[in-house]
Amino acid sequence: MTLETPRAATTASAVNSDELVLNMGPQHPSTHGVLRVVLRLDGERVVHADCVIGYIHRGVEKLCENRDWTQIILITDRMDYVAAASSNLGYCEAVEKLMQVEVPRRARYIRTALAELQRIASHCLWLGTHAMDIGAMTVLLYAFRERELVLDLFEEFCGARLTYNSMRVGGVPLDIPSGWDKRVLAFCDLMEPKLDEYEQLLTNNRIWLQRTRDIGVISGEEATAIGLCGPPLRGSGVSRDLRKDEPNAAYEEFDFEIPLGTKGDIYDRYLIRMEEFKQSIRIIRQAIEGLPEGPFMGKVPRLIKPPAGETYHAVESPKGELGYFLVSDGRSTNPYRFRVRPPSFCNLQALSRLVEGHLVADVVALIGTIDIVLGEVDR
Amino acid sequence: MAALQSGVPGAVDAVSYWVGDWTVIVPADRLLEVARFLRDDSATAFDYCSDVTATDWPPRAQRFDLIYCLYSTLLRHRIRIKVLAAECDPVPSVTELWPAANWLEREVYDQFGVNIVGHPDLRRILMPDDWQGHPQRKDYPLEGPGEFLMENPQDWLRLRNLSDESEIE
Numbered sequence: 001m002t003l004e005t006p007r008a009a010t011t012a013s014a015v016n017s018d019e020l021v022l023n024m025g026p027q028h029p030s031t032h033g034v035l036r037v038v039l040r041l042d043g044e045r046v047v048h049a050d051c052v053i054g055y056i057h058r059g060v061e062k063l064c065e066n067r068d069w070t071q072i073i074l075i076t077d078r079m080d081y082v083a084a085a086s087s088n089l090g091y092c093e094a095v096e097k098l099m100q101v102e103v104p105r106r107a108r109y110i111r112t113a114l115a116e117l118q119r120i121a122s123h124c125l126w127l128g129t130h131a132m133d134i135g136a137m138t139v140l141l142y143a144f145r146e147r148e149l150v151l152d153l154f155e156e157f158c159g160a161r162l163t164y165n166s167m168r169v170g171g172v173p174l175d176i177p178s179g180w181d182k183r184v185l186a187f188c189d190l191m192e193p194k195l196d197e198y199e200q201l202l203t204n205n206r207i208w209l210q211r212t213r214d215i216g217v218i219s220g221e222e223a224t225a226i227g228l229c230g231p232p233l234r235g236s237g238v239s240r241d242l243r244k245d246e247p248n249a250a251y252e253e254f255d256f257e258i259p260l261g262t263k264g265d266i267y268d269r270y271l272i273r274m275e276e277f278k279q280s281i282r283i284i285r286q287a288i289e290g291l292p293e294g295p296f297m298g299k300v301p302r303l304i305k306p307p308a309g310e311t312y313h314a315v316e317s318p319k320g321e322l323g324y325f326l327v328s329d330g331r332s333t334n335p336y337r338f339r340v341r342p343p344s345f346c347n348l349q350a351l352s353r354l355v356e357g358h359l360v361a362d363v364v365a366l367i368g369t370i371d372i373v374l375g376e377v378d379r
Numbered sequence: 380m381a382a383l384q385s386g387v388p389g390a391v392d393a394v395s396y397w398v399g400d401w402t403v404i405v406p407a408d409r410l411l412e413v414a415r416f417l418r419d420d421s422a423t424a425f426d427y428c429s430d431v432t433a434t435d436w437p438p439r440a441q442r443f444d445l446i447y448c449l450y451s452t453l454l455r456h457r458i459r460i461k462v463l464a465a466e467c468d469p470v471p472s473v474t475e476l477w478p479a480a481n482w483l484e485r486e487v488y489d490q491f492g493v494n495i496v497g498h499p500d501l502r503r504i505l506m507p508d509d510w511q512g513h514p515q516r517k518d519y520p521l522e523g524p525g526e527f528l529m530e531n532p533q534d535w536l537r538l539r540n541l542s543d544e545s546e547i548e
Contacts, residue, residue, distance in 0.1 A: 057506065059514060062515060098398060224426050225426070225477060227429075227478070309398065312430070312457070325432055337435075341429060346483075349482045378505060
């Protein structure tokens with residue numbers, strides 16, 4: 001605990017003599033990386049919170065503008081490093097949109113399966129760390145046990161466990177290994193009872209309810225205005241999921257539901273993500289069982305050089321709307337402008353609104369509930 | 380699109396449609412008017428600001444394109460507003476219309492140095508507060524500024540002459 005007055009807080013507003021300024025982070029185990037939150041406290045209540053970010057800013061956008069279109073796929077892995085396949089998907093589709101390339105149906109099915117497996121892995125990590133922040137240690141061990149199985153499937157598919165580089169412009173680089181589809185289905189069968197196990201630990205747990213109900217309540221209207229996306233937005237009852245609204249990959253061919261919350265508190269967002277696990281399993285089953293025959297790579301020139309123009313393409317990553325704004329000048333082999341709309345960044349913006357009036361202990365719970373990855377916030 | 384043309388006459392300089400995306404180009408002084416119309420009119424209802432970003436085109440006099448990606452959660456459509464601005468041209472902040480633009484505009488200011496006016500809390504966001512220069516500009520080197528390019532060479536000399544590392548803050 002530091003009592004020094006940070007520069008950010010003093011410049012933002014004058015410090016009241018009754019208030020205490022508390023620096024949380026950047027080295028704090030519950031900030032999920034290197035996030036620093038400057039809290040102004042009145043007793044134990046938070047009066048104002050100011051997020052200081054940028055500690056692992058690596059200049060990803062600048063770097064990508066100096067790499068060619070294919071090399072960038074590998075860099076997108078390093079943004080949201082717990083959901084690399086979703087980042088790959090968004091980027092490859094944005095370039096395909098710019099080039100107007102047709103992606104074979106088999107590739108779209110494989111991509112969908114990968115993106116949904118990734119959602120399960122990402123939500124497992126979220127569940128484990130979020131529950132541990134609130135004090136339920138067991139859930140972390142359980143959730144990581146299943147996440148490991150997803151990573152094994154990814155390792156079998158592309159050889160990597162975290163940074164997959166698993167897609168290419170026009171399709172996927174490799175067809176699925178033999179027997180992989182059966183192992184994915186076996187994983188789905190195994191995962192379903194495990195979800196009940198998680199829910200038994202948490203859903204009706206009295207401590208969990210007290211820590212999550214009516215904390216960080218935000219209305220649907222306000223959540224839309226402040227730019228929340230993904231599960232936090234749906235927790236407030238706004239039906240917005242890009243998999244349904246602007247279907248990409250092969251989502252329009254599958255049946256699944258979008259769970260919505262009613263109150264917009266931490267508990268609602270928890271229930272939504274638990275339901276998303278089930279819907280993801282449902283999508284994976286449909287994608288693997290209905291996997292069409294055919295090529296897995298479309299007809300794409302070896303040297304990728306989209307015509308001059310710009311586009312914005314967004315996909316639903318586990319964290320929310322992951323958008324890519326790409327500008328091609330039509331002459332060089334690298335993008336003129338590469339911009340990522342990171343969902344974690346936009347969700348983190350709402351933190352100061354969510355924590356106001358709550359206790360210091362709730363700040364940790366609220367950071368967990370918006371599910372940030374600092375690699376993506378800072379880029 | 381027709382609603383926009385009739386709702387705010389004369390404000391739209393150009394309209395483009397490319398690979399499925401609509402873009403309107405508006406002058407900076409009418410940005411707020413157009414943005415407010417797009418948010419409030421029932422035929423457009425863009426209540427969600429997805430992204431605010433910029434592109435730098437150095438040889439051009441108005442070197443920056445500011446791009447606002449809007450989305451409507453009711454009608455589920457998108458549009459991009461584009462504003463052209465020179466280095467010192469004031470561009471009004473849209474934070475009062477969409478609070479979501481707050482950090483996004485801070486990032487544009489931080490990375491490009493666009494002169495955004497009317498923003499409630501315009502500070503750097505990704506780079507340190509005392510950073511010199513704006514990294515996303517095309518004339519900014521990829522490897523960073525290096526010590527020689529620090530804005531104040533006296534500081535650099537002073538730092539280099541310090542023998543004891545602990546004297547450096």
